[in-house]
Amino acid sequence: MSADMNLKIKVWRQKNNKASGSFETYPVVANEHMSFLEMLDVLNEGLINQKKEPIAFEHDCREGICGTCSMVINGQPHGPSSGTTTCQLHMRHFKDGDIIVVEPYRASAFPVLKDLAVDRSAFDRIIQAGGYISVNAGQAPDGNAIPIEKGRAGQSFEAAACIGCGACVAACPNGSAMLFTSAKIAHLGHLPQGEVESNKRPQAMVAQMDKEGFGMCSNIGACEAECPKEIKLENIAFMNRSYLKAVFSGEEV
Protein backbone atom coordinates (compact mmCIF):
# COMPACT_ATOMS: atom_id res chain seq x y z
CA MET A 1 0.00 0.00 0.00
CA SER A 2 1.29 3.39 -0.80
CA ALA A 3 0.13 6.27 1.27
CA ASP A 4 -0.61 9.76 0.03
CA MET A 5 1.16 12.58 1.82
CA ASN A 6 -0.12 16.11 2.27
CA LEU A 7 2.86 18.41 2.10
CA LYS A 8 3.56 22.10 1.96
CA ILE A 9 6.43 23.14 -0.29
CA LYS A 10 8.00 26.47 0.58
CA VAL A 11 9.98 27.27 -2.54
CA TRP A 12 12.14 30.15 -3.76
CA ARG A 13 10.53 32.01 -6.68
CA GLN A 14 12.61 34.43 -8.69
CA LYS A 15 11.53 35.73 -12.09
CA ASN A 16 14.99 36.15 -13.55
CA ASN A 17 18.61 36.93 -12.81
CA LYS A 18 17.88 40.61 -12.12
CA ALA A 19 14.71 40.28 -10.03
CA SER A 20 14.77 39.84 -6.28
CA GLY A 21 13.09 36.61 -5.25
CA SER A 22 10.96 35.48 -2.34
CA PHE A 23 9.49 32.30 -0.88
CA GLU A 24 6.06 31.00 -1.90
CA THR A 25 4.29 28.14 -0.17
CA TYR A 26 2.26 25.62 -2.19
CA PRO A 27 0.29 22.59 -0.96
CA VAL A 28 0.93 19.33 -2.81
CA VAL A 29 -0.34 15.78 -2.48
CA ALA A 30 2.55 13.38 -3.08
CA ASN A 31 3.00 9.67 -2.99
CA GLU A 32 5.72 8.18 -0.81
CA HIS A 33 7.16 6.26 -3.80
CA MET A 34 7.70 9.43 -5.82
CA SER A 35 11.13 10.88 -6.21
CA PHE A 36 11.54 14.47 -5.08
CA LEU A 37 11.57 15.63 -8.71
CA GLU A 38 8.37 13.71 -9.47
CA MET A 39 6.75 15.48 -6.54
CA LEU A 40 7.85 18.81 -8.10
CA ASP A 41 6.41 17.62 -11.44
CA VAL A 42 3.05 17.03 -9.75
CA LEU A 43 3.25 20.44 -8.10
CA ASN A 44 4.07 22.10 -11.46
CA GLU A 45 1.25 20.21 -13.16
CA GLY A 46 -1.12 21.77 -10.63
CA LEU A 47 0.37 25.24 -11.14
CA ILE A 48 -0.02 24.94 -14.91
CA ASN A 49 -3.66 23.88 -14.49
CA GLN A 50 -4.21 26.99 -12.39
CA LYS A 51 -2.54 29.05 -15.17
CA LYS A 52 0.36 29.89 -12.90
CA GLU A 53 4.04 29.90 -13.80
CA PRO A 54 5.57 26.47 -13.02
CA ILE A 55 8.66 26.28 -10.79
CA ALA A 56 11.85 26.25 -12.87
CA PHE A 57 14.24 23.51 -11.76
CA GLU A 58 17.01 21.68 -13.58
CA HIS A 59 16.88 17.93 -14.21
CA ASP A 60 18.11 15.53 -16.82
CA CYS A 61 19.00 11.85 -16.34
CA ARG A 62 16.96 11.29 -13.16
CA GLU A 63 19.20 8.39 -12.19
CA GLY A 64 21.92 10.15 -10.23
CA ILE A 65 24.68 10.40 -12.81
CA CYS A 66 24.29 13.71 -14.61
CA GLY A 67 24.49 16.14 -11.69
CA THR A 68 21.84 18.47 -13.05
CA CYS A 69 19.19 18.41 -10.29
CA SER A 70 20.55 21.24 -8.18
CA MET A 71 18.55 22.44 -5.22
CA VAL A 72 18.86 22.80 -1.48
CA ILE A 73 16.18 20.91 0.45
CA ASN A 74 15.70 21.83 4.12
CA GLY A 75 19.20 23.32 4.22
CA GLN A 76 20.97 20.42 2.51
CA PRO A 77 22.03 20.25 -1.16
CA HIS A 78 20.23 17.23 -2.68
CA GLY A 79 18.24 16.82 0.53
CA PRO A 80 18.60 14.73 3.68
CA SER A 81 19.85 11.36 2.34
CA SER A 82 23.62 11.17 2.11
CA GLY A 83 25.40 10.00 -1.05
CA THR A 84 22.41 10.65 -3.32
CA THR A 85 21.20 13.31 -5.73
CA THR A 86 17.80 15.04 -5.60
CA CYS A 87 16.39 12.69 -8.26
CA GLN A 88 17.37 9.69 -6.09
CA LEU A 89 15.66 11.18 -3.03
CA HIS A 90 12.30 9.59 -2.36
CA MET A 91 9.33 11.15 -0.64
CA ARG A 92 9.30 8.35 1.95
CA HIS A 93 12.08 10.29 3.71
CA PHE A 94 9.47 12.92 4.59
CA LYS A 95 6.41 12.72 6.81
CA ASP A 96 2.80 13.54 6.06
CA GLY A 97 2.17 17.20 6.94
CA ASP A 98 5.82 18.29 6.54
CA ILE A 99 6.72 21.76 5.34
CA ILE A 100 9.70 21.34 2.97
CA VAL A 101 11.86 24.37 2.21
CA VAL A 102 13.45 24.31 -1.25
CA GLU A 103 16.07 26.91 -2.21
CA PRO A 104 18.47 27.37 -5.11
CA TYR A 105 22.20 26.81 -4.60
CA ARG A 106 23.69 29.90 -2.99
CA ALA A 107 27.10 31.14 -4.15
CA SER A 108 28.11 34.34 -5.89
CA ALA A 109 29.75 32.33 -8.68
CA PHE A 110 26.43 30.47 -9.23
CA PRO A 111 23.96 33.30 -9.94
CA VAL A 112 20.27 32.35 -9.85
CA LEU A 113 18.79 32.32 -13.35
CA LYS A 114 15.20 31.55 -12.38
CA ASP A 115 13.58 29.98 -9.30
CA LEU A 116 15.77 26.97 -8.49
CA ALA A 117 17.96 27.08 -11.62
CA VAL A 118 21.44 28.54 -11.19
CA ASP A 119 24.19 29.22 -13.73
CA ARG A 120 26.95 26.66 -13.15
CA SER A 121 28.94 27.45 -16.31
CA ALA A 122 31.86 28.49 -14.07
CA PHE A 123 32.50 24.74 -13.63
CA ASP A 124 32.71 24.27 -17.41
CA ARG A 125 35.30 27.02 -17.65
CA ILE A 126 37.39 25.40 -14.88
CA ILE A 127 37.30 22.10 -16.81
CA GLN A 128 38.23 23.90 -20.05
CA ALA A 129 41.17 25.58 -18.31
CA GLY A 130 42.45 22.08 -17.51
CA GLY A 131 43.20 21.62 -21.19
CA TYR A 132 44.27 18.37 -22.80
CA ILE A 133 46.32 15.29 -22.00
CA SER A 134 48.97 14.06 -24.42
CA VAL A 135 48.04 10.61 -25.74
CA ASN A 136 48.72 9.01 -29.07
CA ALA A 137 45.79 9.26 -31.43
CA GLY A 138 44.86 6.50 -33.87
CA GLN A 139 44.01 2.92 -32.99
CA ALA A 140 42.52 2.22 -29.59
CA PRO A 141 45.42 1.15 -27.35
CA ASP A 142 45.53 -2.34 -25.88
CA GLY A 143 43.91 -2.66 -22.51
CA ASN A 144 46.49 -2.55 -19.68
CA ALA A 145 49.22 -1.36 -22.10
CA ILE A 146 50.05 1.28 -19.47
CA PRO A 147 50.57 -0.37 -16.08
CA ILE A 148 48.77 1.44 -13.24
CA GLU A 149 49.05 0.47 -9.61
CA LYS A 150 45.66 -0.70 -8.33
CA GLY A 151 45.59 1.78 -5.44
CA ARG A 152 46.25 4.74 -7.73
CA ALA A 153 43.65 3.58 -10.22
CA GLY A 154 41.20 3.42 -7.32
CA GLN A 155 42.02 6.95 -6.13
CA SER A 156 41.65 8.25 -9.66
CA PHE A 157 38.37 6.44 -10.16
CA GLU A 158 36.94 7.75 -6.87
CA ALA A 159 37.83 11.32 -7.90
CA ALA A 160 36.39 10.75 -11.37
CA ALA A 161 33.05 9.86 -9.77
CA CYS A 162 32.46 13.62 -9.40
CA ILE A 163 29.43 14.56 -11.49
CA GLY A 164 30.08 18.30 -11.26
CA CYS A 165 26.69 18.97 -9.63
CA GLY A 166 28.01 21.84 -7.50
CA ALA A 167 26.65 20.55 -4.17
CA CYS A 168 30.10 21.18 -2.68
CA VAL A 169 29.91 24.87 -3.54
CA ALA A 170 26.31 25.03 -2.35
CA ALA A 171 27.18 23.41 1.00
CA CYS A 172 30.35 25.41 1.59
CA PRO A 173 29.89 28.43 3.91
CA ASN A 174 32.75 30.04 1.92
CA GLY A 175 31.25 29.31 -1.52
CA SER A 176 34.46 27.47 -2.39
CA ALA A 177 34.78 25.15 -5.38
CA MET A 178 37.87 23.37 -4.12
CA LEU A 179 36.30 19.93 -3.74
CA PHE A 180 35.10 20.00 -7.36
CA THR A 181 38.33 21.42 -8.78
CA SER A 182 40.46 19.05 -6.72
CA ALA A 183 38.45 16.02 -7.89
CA LYS A 184 38.99 17.08 -11.50
CA ILE A 185 42.72 17.66 -10.89
CA ALA A 186 43.10 14.38 -8.97
CA HIS A 187 41.34 12.18 -11.49
CA LEU A 188 44.03 12.74 -14.12
CA GLY A 189 46.75 13.69 -11.65
CA HIS A 190 46.89 10.17 -10.18
CA LEU A 191 47.34 8.53 -13.59
CA PRO A 192 50.33 8.15 -15.92
CA GLN A 193 48.19 9.59 -18.74
CA GLY A 194 47.95 12.85 -16.81
CA GLU A 195 51.66 12.99 -16.01
CA VAL A 196 52.80 15.07 -19.02
CA GLU A 197 50.68 18.11 -18.12
CA SER A 198 50.82 17.55 -14.35
CA ASN A 199 52.52 20.90 -13.72
CA LYS A 200 50.32 22.91 -16.07
CA ARG A 201 46.89 21.54 -15.17
CA PRO A 202 46.70 22.45 -11.46
CA GLN A 203 47.99 25.99 -12.07
CA ALA A 204 45.57 26.67 -14.91
CA MET A 205 42.54 25.17 -13.16
CA VAL A 206 43.20 26.87 -9.80
CA ALA A 207 43.71 30.22 -11.58
CA GLN A 208 40.37 29.81 -13.38
CA MET A 209 38.65 28.75 -10.15
CA ASP A 210 39.93 31.92 -8.43
CA LYS A 211 38.94 34.06 -11.42
CA GLU A 212 35.35 32.80 -11.26
CA GLY A 213 35.07 34.25 -7.75
CA PHE A 214 34.74 31.06 -5.71
CA GLY A 215 35.72 31.35 -2.05
CA MET A 216 38.76 29.89 -0.31
CA CYS A 217 38.58 26.53 1.42
CA SER A 218 38.94 26.61 5.18
CA ASN A 219 38.72 22.83 5.63
CA ILE A 220 35.26 22.82 7.22
CA GLY A 221 34.23 19.62 5.45
CA ALA A 222 30.61 20.55 4.63
CA CYS A 223 31.35 19.73 0.95
CA GLU A 224 32.47 16.19 1.75
CA ALA A 225 29.43 15.66 3.98
CA GLU A 226 26.98 16.75 1.26
CA CYS A 227 28.67 15.37 -1.89
CA PRO A 228 26.29 12.90 -3.59
CA LYS A 229 29.31 11.01 -4.94
CA GLU A 230 31.17 11.06 -1.60
CA ILE A 231 34.29 12.80 -2.95
CA LYS A 232 36.84 13.00 -0.14
CA LEU A 233 38.76 15.94 1.34
CA GLU A 234 41.97 14.01 0.53
CA ASN A 235 41.48 15.31 -3.01
CA ILE A 236 41.84 18.91 -1.80
CA ALA A 237 45.11 17.99 -0.09
CA PHE A 238 46.19 16.33 -3.35
CA MET A 239 45.32 19.51 -5.27
CA ASN A 240 47.22 21.66 -2.76
CA ARG A 241 50.40 19.62 -3.10
CA SER A 242 50.06 19.29 -6.89
CA TYR A 243 49.65 23.06 -7.10
CA LEU A 244 52.60 23.79 -4.79
CA LYS A 245 54.78 21.34 -6.71
CA ALA A 246 53.69 22.89 -10.01
CA VAL A 247 54.33 26.47 -8.86
CA PHE A 248 57.76 25.73 -7.40
CA SER A 249 59.04 23.25 -9.97
CA GLY A 250 57.08 23.83 -13.18
CA GLU A 251 56.91 26.42 -15.90
CA GLU A 252 54.93 29.62 -15.45
CA VAL A 253 51.41 29.25 -16.81
Place this chain on the structure above:
Amino acid sequence: MKWIITFFSSSIGKKLLMSLTGLFLILFLVVHLIGNLQLLKDDGGEAFNTYAYMMTHNPLIKIVAYGNYFFIILHAFVGISIALYNKGAKGQKYAVSNSNKTTWASKNMALLGTLILAFILIHMGDFWFKMKFTDELGMKSYEGFPEVRDLYTRVSTAFSQLWIVVVYLIGMMVLSFHLWHGFQSAFQTLGLNHKKYTPLIKSVGKAYAILIPLGFAVIPIWYFLFKTM
Protein backbone atom coordinates in the same frame (compact mmCIF):
# COMPACT_ATOMS: atom_id res chain seq x y z
CA MET B 1 59.34 37.23 -10.19
CA LYS B 2 55.76 37.68 -11.33
CA TRP B 3 55.07 34.06 -10.42
CA ILE B 4 55.61 34.80 -6.70
CA ILE B 5 52.99 37.56 -6.74
CA THR B 6 50.63 35.31 -8.72
CA PHE B 7 51.23 32.54 -6.19
CA PHE B 8 50.59 34.61 -3.07
CA SER B 9 47.47 36.17 -4.55
CA SER B 10 46.05 32.75 -5.47
CA SER B 11 43.64 31.01 -3.12
CA ILE B 12 46.10 28.21 -2.34
CA GLY B 13 48.96 30.69 -1.86
CA LYS B 14 46.94 32.60 0.76
CA LYS B 15 45.95 29.38 2.45
CA LEU B 16 49.62 28.35 2.55
CA LEU B 17 50.44 31.61 4.35
CA MET B 18 47.73 30.85 6.92
CA SER B 19 49.02 27.32 7.37
CA LEU B 20 52.72 28.17 7.76
CA THR B 21 52.20 31.16 10.06
CA GLY B 22 49.68 29.10 12.04
CA LEU B 23 52.18 26.25 12.48
CA PHE B 24 54.84 28.72 13.60
CA LEU B 25 52.45 30.18 16.18
CA ILE B 26 51.61 26.63 17.34
CA LEU B 27 55.33 26.11 18.05
CA PHE B 28 55.55 29.51 19.73
CA LEU B 29 52.74 28.59 22.14
CA VAL B 30 54.73 25.58 23.37
CA VAL B 31 57.84 27.69 24.05
CA HIS B 32 55.74 30.43 25.66
CA LEU B 33 54.02 27.93 27.94
CA ILE B 34 57.27 26.29 29.04
CA GLY B 35 58.66 29.73 29.94
CA ASN B 36 55.51 30.78 31.76
CA LEU B 37 55.34 27.65 33.87
CA GLN B 38 58.29 29.13 35.81
CA LEU B 39 55.67 31.43 37.36
CA LEU B 40 54.54 28.40 39.36
CA LYS B 41 57.98 28.07 40.96
CA ASP B 42 57.90 29.21 44.58
CA ASP B 43 61.10 31.32 44.55
CA GLY B 44 59.75 34.87 44.81
CA GLY B 45 60.02 35.29 41.06
CA GLU B 46 63.74 34.77 40.51
CA ALA B 47 63.42 32.10 37.82
CA PHE B 48 60.71 34.00 35.94
CA ASN B 49 62.28 37.47 36.19
CA THR B 50 65.70 36.31 35.00
CA TYR B 51 63.98 34.32 32.23
CA ALA B 52 62.07 37.47 31.16
CA TYR B 53 65.38 39.37 31.14
CA MET B 54 66.99 36.73 28.93
CA MET B 55 63.99 36.74 26.55
CA THR B 56 64.15 40.52 26.08
CA HIS B 57 67.95 40.85 25.82
CA ASN B 58 69.29 37.85 23.91
CA PRO B 59 69.79 39.11 20.32
CA LEU B 60 68.82 35.79 18.71
CA ILE B 61 65.62 35.58 20.73
CA LYS B 62 64.86 39.22 19.85
CA ILE B 63 65.02 38.39 16.12
CA VAL B 64 62.67 35.42 16.60
CA ALA B 65 60.38 37.64 18.69
CA TYR B 66 60.10 40.23 15.90
CA GLY B 67 59.41 37.37 13.48
CA ASN B 68 56.73 36.19 15.86
CA TYR B 69 55.01 39.63 15.98
CA PHE B 70 55.18 39.78 12.19
CA PHE B 71 53.66 36.29 11.80
CA ILE B 72 50.83 37.13 14.23
CA ILE B 73 50.01 40.26 12.21
CA LEU B 74 50.30 38.40 8.89
CA HIS B 75 48.12 35.52 10.14
CA ALA B 76 45.48 37.98 11.36
CA PHE B 77 45.60 40.17 8.26
CA VAL B 78 45.44 37.35 5.68
CA GLY B 79 42.86 35.50 7.80
CA ILE B 80 40.52 38.47 8.02
CA SER B 81 40.89 39.26 4.31
CA ILE B 82 40.11 35.62 3.42
CA ALA B 83 37.05 35.66 5.70
CA LEU B 84 35.73 38.88 4.12
CA TYR B 85 36.34 37.55 0.59
CA ASN B 86 34.59 34.27 1.45
CA LYS B 87 31.58 36.11 2.84
CA GLY B 88 31.22 37.84 -0.52
CA ALA B 89 31.80 34.59 -2.42
CA LYS B 90 28.96 32.92 -0.50
CA GLY B 91 26.59 35.82 -1.15
CA GLN B 92 23.05 35.24 0.03
CA LYS B 93 22.60 32.90 2.98
CA TYR B 94 20.15 30.00 3.14
CA ALA B 95 16.80 30.47 4.83
CA VAL B 96 17.22 27.05 6.44
CA SER B 97 20.65 25.89 7.48
CA ASN B 98 21.50 22.34 8.35
CA SER B 99 25.09 21.96 9.37
CA ASN B 100 25.23 19.32 12.07
CA LYS B 101 27.93 17.44 10.14
CA THR B 102 30.55 20.18 10.66
CA THR B 103 32.16 21.62 13.78
CA TRP B 104 31.20 25.04 15.11
CA ALA B 105 34.87 26.03 15.45
CA SER B 106 35.63 25.34 11.78
CA LYS B 107 32.96 27.79 10.66
CA ASN B 108 33.93 30.53 13.11
CA MET B 109 37.72 30.67 12.74
CA ALA B 110 37.69 34.36 11.82
CA LEU B 111 35.52 35.28 14.82
CA LEU B 112 37.67 33.16 17.15
CA GLY B 113 40.84 34.62 15.61
CA THR B 114 39.62 38.20 16.07
CA LEU B 115 38.86 37.46 19.73
CA ILE B 116 42.36 35.98 20.13
CA LEU B 117 43.85 39.11 18.55
CA ALA B 118 41.91 41.26 21.04
CA PHE B 119 43.18 39.01 23.83
CA ILE B 120 46.80 39.36 22.62
CA LEU B 121 46.44 43.16 22.65
CA ILE B 122 45.09 43.15 26.22
CA HIS B 123 47.74 40.63 27.30
CA MET B 124 50.69 42.48 25.73
CA GLY B 125 49.38 45.84 26.92
CA ASP B 126 49.27 44.59 30.48
CA PHE B 127 52.70 42.93 30.66
CA TRP B 128 54.95 43.42 27.64
CA PHE B 129 54.13 47.10 27.06
CA LYS B 130 54.37 47.99 30.75
CA MET B 131 57.72 46.22 31.04
CA LYS B 132 59.28 47.65 27.90
CA PHE B 133 57.88 51.16 27.67
CA THR B 134 56.92 52.33 31.17
CA ASP B 135 58.60 52.59 34.56
CA GLU B 136 55.63 51.05 36.35
CA LEU B 137 57.57 47.88 37.19
CA GLY B 138 60.01 47.81 40.13
CA MET B 139 63.58 46.56 39.80
CA LYS B 140 65.08 43.45 41.38
CA SER B 141 68.67 42.22 41.69
CA TYR B 142 69.70 38.59 41.30
CA GLU B 143 73.14 37.09 41.35
CA GLY B 144 74.75 36.96 37.92
CA PHE B 145 72.34 39.51 36.40
CA PRO B 146 72.22 43.29 36.19
CA GLU B 147 69.10 44.91 37.70
CA VAL B 148 66.06 43.26 36.09
CA ARG B 149 62.47 44.44 35.88
CA ASP B 150 60.14 42.75 38.32
CA LEU B 151 57.58 41.32 35.91
CA TYR B 152 56.73 38.61 38.42
CA THR B 153 55.12 41.08 40.86
CA ARG B 154 53.19 42.67 37.97
CA VAL B 155 51.83 39.22 37.04
CA SER B 156 50.82 38.36 40.59
CA THR B 157 49.11 41.75 41.04
CA ALA B 158 47.21 41.30 37.78
CA PHE B 159 46.08 37.78 38.64
CA SER B 160 44.82 38.81 42.06
CA GLN B 161 41.98 40.60 40.25
CA LEU B 162 39.05 38.35 39.42
CA TRP B 163 38.07 40.12 36.19
CA ILE B 164 41.55 39.71 34.71
CA VAL B 165 41.54 36.01 35.61
CA VAL B 166 38.13 35.66 33.90
CA VAL B 167 39.40 37.47 30.76
CA TYR B 168 42.35 35.07 30.61
CA LEU B 169 40.17 32.00 31.05
CA ILE B 170 37.83 33.14 28.28
CA GLY B 171 40.87 33.89 26.10
CA MET B 172 42.20 30.37 26.60
CA MET B 173 38.82 28.82 25.83
CA VAL B 174 38.65 30.76 22.56
CA LEU B 175 42.22 29.70 21.76
CA SER B 176 41.29 26.09 22.40
CA PHE B 177 38.42 26.21 19.87
CA HIS B 178 40.68 27.95 17.32
CA LEU B 179 43.34 25.25 17.70
CA TRP B 180 40.75 22.45 17.63
CA HIS B 181 40.16 23.21 13.96
CA GLY B 182 43.39 25.02 13.11
CA PHE B 183 45.92 22.33 14.00
CA GLN B 184 44.80 19.61 11.59
CA SER B 185 43.60 22.20 9.07
CA ALA B 186 47.17 23.53 8.69
CA PHE B 187 48.37 20.09 7.60
CA GLN B 188 45.48 19.60 5.17
CA THR B 189 46.34 22.93 3.52
CA LEU B 190 49.97 21.85 3.13
CA GLY B 191 48.65 18.86 1.21
CA LEU B 192 49.42 16.42 4.01
CA ASN B 193 46.40 14.16 4.22
CA HIS B 194 46.99 10.45 4.13
CA LYS B 195 45.33 7.57 5.95
CA LYS B 196 48.74 6.56 7.31
CA TYR B 197 49.33 9.67 9.41
CA THR B 198 46.23 11.91 9.30
CA PRO B 199 44.49 10.08 12.18
CA LEU B 200 47.62 10.75 14.28
CA ILE B 201 47.72 14.46 13.29
CA LYS B 202 44.04 14.74 14.22
CA SER B 203 44.48 13.18 17.67
CA VAL B 204 47.66 15.13 18.43
CA GLY B 205 45.82 18.30 17.34
CA LYS B 206 42.91 17.63 19.67
CA ALA B 207 45.23 16.84 22.60
CA TYR B 208 47.23 19.99 21.83
CA ALA B 209 44.08 22.14 21.61
CA ILE B 210 43.07 21.02 25.10
CA LEU B 211 46.40 20.73 26.93
CA ILE B 212 48.18 23.93 25.84
CA PRO B 213 45.34 26.38 26.70
CA LEU B 214 44.77 24.39 29.90
CA GLY B 215 48.45 24.79 30.81
CA PHE B 216 48.19 28.56 30.34
CA ALA B 217 44.90 28.72 32.25
CA VAL B 218 46.43 27.01 35.29
CA ILE B 219 48.67 30.05 35.93
CA PRO B 220 46.01 32.76 36.60
CA ILE B 221 43.87 30.24 38.52
CA TRP B 222 46.88 29.24 40.68
CA TYR B 223 47.73 32.87 41.42
CA PHE B 224 44.15 33.83 42.19
CA LEU B 225 43.60 30.91 44.56
CA PHE B 226 46.96 30.55 46.29
CA LYS B 227 48.91 33.79 45.92
CA THR B 228 46.21 36.36 46.66
CA MET B 229 46.53 37.66 50.19
